[in-house]
Amino acid sequence: MFQMLDIGPLELNVNGEKRTVVARPADTLLYALREHLGLTGTKNACETGDCDVCTVLIDGWPVKSCHMLAVEAVGHQVNTIEGIKGSPVQTAFLAKEAFQCGYCTPGYIVTAHALLTLHPDAEDEVINEWLAGNLCRCTGYQEIKEAVLMALGR
Amino acid sequence: MGAVGTGVPRKEAKDKVTGNIKFVGDYISPGLMHARLVTGTYAHALLKNIQTAAAWRVPGVKAIVTGKDCSFLTGAYLEDRPPLAADKVRYYGEPVALVVADSELAAKQGAEEVRIEYEPLPAVNSVHDALRPGAPRIHENLGEYRRVKPVFPETNSNIADRVKVRKGDMGKGWAGSEITVEASFHLPQSDHVAMETRCVRAEIAPDGRVTIHSSSQAPFVIRKLISRYFLIDTGKITVIVPAVGGSFGGKAAVQLELLAYMASQAVGGRQVKLVNTREQEIISSPGRIGLDAEVRLGATKEGQLMAAEITYLVDGGAYSDIGAVMTKSIAADCTGPYKIDNVQCDALCVYTNHPYTTSYTGFGHASYTFAIERTLDMLAKKLKMDPWQLRRMNAIAPGDTSPTLTGLTTSNLGDTGKCLDRVKQLINWDEGQVVTGQDGKIRAKGLSALWKTSSTPTDARSGAILTFNPDGSLNIGVGAVEIGQGSKTNLAVMAAERLKMDVGKVHVMMEVNTHAHPEHFKTVASMTTFMAGRAVLEACDDIIHQLLSMASIVLRCSPEDLDVAGGRVFLTDNPNMYVDITELVHGYKYENGNSIGGQVIGRGSYIMRHLTEMDPETGKGNVGPGWTVGAEAVEVEFDPGDFTYKMLKAVAVLDAGKVINPRIAQAVVMGRMNMGLSLANREGLIYSGSGVVENASLRDYKIMRFAEQPQYTVEFIETPQIDAPYGARGLGEHGLIGMPAALGNALSAAARVELNQLPLLPETIWSVKEGRP
Numbered sequence A: 001m002f003q004m005l006d007i008g009p010l011e012l013n014v015n016g017e018k019r020t021v022v023a024r025p026a027d028t029l030l031y032a033l034r035e036h037l038g039l040t041g042t043k044n045a046c047e048t049g050d051c052d053v054c055t056v057l058i059d060g061w062p063v064k065s066c067h068m069l070a071v072e073a074v075g076h077q078v079n080t081i082e083g084i085k086g087s088p089v090q091t092a093f094l095a096k097e098a099f100q101c102g103y104c105t106p107g108y109i110v111t112a113h114a115l116l117t118l119h120p121d122a123e124d125e126v127i128n129e130w131l132a133g134n135l136c137r138c139t140g141y142q143e144i145k146e147a148v149l150m151a152l153g154r
Numbered sequence B: 001m002g003a004v005g006t007g008v009p010r011k012e013a014k015d016k017v018t019g020n021i022k023f024v025g026d027y028i029s030p031g032l033m034h035a036r037l038v039t040g041t042y043a044h045a046l047l048k049n050i051q052t053a054a055a056w057r058v059p060g061v062k063a064i065v066t067g068k069d070c071s072f073l074t075g076a077y078l079e080d081r082p083p084l085a086a087d088k089v090r091y092y093g094e095p096v097a098l099v100v101a102d103s104e105l106a107a108k109q110g111a112e113e114v115r116i117e118y119e120p121l122p123a124v125n126s127v128h129d130a131l132r133p134g135a136p137r138i139h140e141n142l143g144e145y146r147r148v149k150p151v152f153p154e155t156n157s158n159i160a161d162r163v164k165v166r167k168g169d170m171g172k173g174w175a176g177s178e179i180t181v182e183a184s185f186h187l188p189q190s191d192h193v194a195m196e197t198r199c200v201r202a203e204i205a206p207d208g209r210v211t212i213h214s215s216s217q218a219p220f221v222i223r224k225l226i227s228r229y230f231l232i233d234t235g236k237i238t239v240i241v242p243a244v245g246g247s248f249g250g251k252a253a254v255q256l257e258l259l260a261y262m263a264s265q266a267v268g269g270r271q272v273k274l275v276n277t278r279e280q281e282i283i284s285s286p287g288r289i290g291l292d293a294e295v296r297l298g299a300t301k302e303g304q305l306m307a308a309e310i311t312y313l314v315d316g317g318a319y320s321d322i323g324a325v326m327t328k329s330i331a332a333d334c335t336g337p338y339k340i341d342n343v344q345c346d347a348l349c350v351y352t353n354h355p356y357t358t359s360y361t362g363f364g365h366a367s368y369t370f371a372i373e374r375t376l377d378m379l380a381k382k383l384k385m386d387p388w389q390l391r392r393m394n395a396i397a398p399g400d401t402s403p404t405l406t407g408l409t410t411s412n413l414g415d416t417g418k419c420l421d422r423v424k425q426l427i428n429w430d431e432g433q434v435v436t437g438q439d440g441k442i443r444a445k446g447l448s449a450l451w452k453t454s455s456t457p458t459d460a461r462s463g464a465i466l467t468f469n470p471d472g473s474l475n476i477g478v479g480a481v482e483i484g485q486g487s488k489t490n491l492a493v494m495a496a497e498r499l500k501m502d503v504g505k506v507h508v509m510m511e512v513n514t515h516a517h518p519e520h521f522k523t524v525a526s527m528t529t530f531m532a533g534r535a536v537l538e539a540c541d542d543i544i545h546q547l548l549s550m551a552s553i554v555l556r557c558s559p560e561d562l563d564v565a566g567g568r569v570f571l572t573d574n575p576n577m578y579v580d581i582t583e584l585v586h587g588y589k590y591e592n593g594n595s596i597g598g599q600v601i602g603r604g605s606y607i608m609r610h611l612t613e614m615d616p617e618t619g620k621g622n623v624g625p626g627w628t629v630g631a632e633a634v635e636v637e638f639d640p641g642d643f644t645y646k647m648l649k650a651v652a653v654l655d656a657g658k659v660i661n662p663r664i665a666q667a668v669v670m671g672r673m674n675m676g677l678s679l680a681n682r683e684g685l686i687y688s689g690s691g692v693v694e695n696a697s698l699r700d701y702k703i704m705r706f707a708e709q710p711q712y713t714v715e716f717i718e719t720p721q722i723d724a725p726y727g728a729r730g731l732g733e734h735g736l737i738g739m740p741a742a743l744g745n746a747l748s749a750a751a752r753v754e755l756n757q758l759p760l761l762p763e764t765i766w767s768v769k770e771g772r773p
């Protein structure tokens, strides 16, 4: 495992590109993505792991980037909303009007995109479990559910 | 080419699903300085000493600002709040100091090193505590505060404002009442929980020009207040607001902007960013009012409402801010949409040692509606009458007057009865309010009607400037902010409709810039479509006038012979004779080089008409341009064994006047319904005995989650408001207003107990049922 004792360079694999950031050992992945790499599509709404707004994909799995250190991401594939282009989830969110202010949207799209890849046949229960962590204050959730179902081809 | 009513997707949709949209906090720059709030840890205490030496020792700390550095008080109506507490703290989480550093980390570490000594004072922990004789005074100098707008603080008390409504003759009302019912209610304070926490950047240029970037609903108010308190000409202040990540009224308050300015000033004008943590967002910045209410209703045996005597005690927290304005708004609409000829309402904005409050979706209406609509259900029970029938027969109608004696017409009111009729069908009311299933579970329904007018200042205004691009597409310049309500798209739709052009060729900008855009009062009260819409339509007419007169020269005819549509100006009787607007919008050029006309620039403005302040003794006054009325219902499945319940269905029928964009209207109303149910089902700040907020995180302050929502149905009826653009009434927040009441009525029916408090947790139902305090 990569060890880090002081501020120093880290090589991250983000959205298919190798990127070097100079980070502190205690910098979260969320901080490194936003502040060092300018990937501000990933948002912050609590930093305590309670809202999933900051979700990114690590080797294809959704992870709260506020709860992961940048150094822990070394050697893994990180994908952010900026790296997810043309996902059927995006089309479905557009079609179903599944967002308003859009602040929670990257977190949903990233999570739902992973769901689509890992559980293309997901039933209701799985969908609900996967998305229960993502908070949205604007929508009625119903339209988000419809969008996810649409992306899953239902 | 009709655009109104067709369901146009949001203009910014692509940016929002790709992470491309930029909020204030998304600006990253190595030169940016960072400020961090130090907040008080007592609800009420004297500040004895603030030690900053240790904080100064943190590498990177560049400045520390405390209450001693600012000499003014601020407030929306009553200037009662120091931007940083100076002599004492009045709520848990109140900003006391500000540490500015060259990194976020250093600012945070510095803030942790600031030591504050307090001398605790007894905390006023409820509105009833606050009004008790001998209660500790939260504001010793209440009488000396400057009043910016009409507000009536009572010296030597904890009352920031008292609003009275007197209509008809109470003696007569009670004499005519054969049945009366009385109840009291308690609703806690809560929080907006916008997903984006408040965030500001401020900088001061060498020549003194100030630039503020803020996640705000009120850029023009920020400009005004920065000017007022720091003595800077408004022309030297630019406030920029990009897209906002949810606000729900909370970002209409001006708070962090003043602090960020002071932070920038403390570091020689460099750009400083100040962002709330989630905890600060919940406790330090203003949240939603609490309400204690007492309602007494009288009716004839047949169910005709005769009298209403109401007391609303608003828990505005430690500072009055918009709490005082909401108190007025609540009083003005105090009865809900019912015809009651004799009304007495006293609404008090009360100081407590709770976090201070500001506007919130529904502007206090959801709170009082809970009290009124619950009382109506209790009255129906006493009358042995169907609760729907009671509402239907008393529904307010054109020809009646509002509690503040505004005459009601079809145009300014709409059709409450029709909304009730449709809700009754949609919720299948005739099946019976309570149905017990085979498994012992109880399905029950609850109803609520609702109304709301805008309560904007009497001179609230908006404006629009429309320009063209060489390709004939249109740019809309307005000062209204996009907070997720889709209003920019709605304005584009209205402009496209008026100019008969493709809405795809109408461009909007998410950003508002007070230097470039005409003033728009504030993006609140669901008034953007109305106010900015009126301005945009006027600007479109201005454009049409210019296009026709220029084209009349080119086409050698009278402007009256011409029409504009589809990017052309043409002869109405012979559309083949036309000139393309791309040839007109930047001036028409003849072959020999001669040019005429110049740029086509559309100009429109709107100011509220015929509004008046409320009379201090009777409340008489005209507080808004028109109402939006509606009816809502909720169906629950209640388990009498353990008092848990599921929300099955929620229905809203609102009189929209005219639905400009059905896609957005449906979505926004549904979202507010969800928020209303979340509020009623689980939300509320929890205080310790000494007034400390105990649930200031998203882990402890729960909001509704995915898959917990009921099946939503939203429908609109359309009774046009004649003076509104295309007849469209204010629309959006109304979805929230009836939800807590409808849920309360459904659960009260299901559990066979009067549930007169929020939130309606299973524990609440259990404790009321068991008669525990």
Ligand code: FES
Binding pocket: A043, A044, A045, A046, A047, A048, A049, A050, A051, A052, A053, A054, A055, A064, A065, A066, A067
């Ligand atoms: S910001 Fe990471 S879970 Fe909320």
Ligand code: FES
Binding pocket: A098, A099, A100, A101, A102, A103, A104, A105, A135, A136, A137, A138, A139, B195, B245, B246, B484
């Ligand atoms: S769209 Fe605003 S928080 Fe989800």
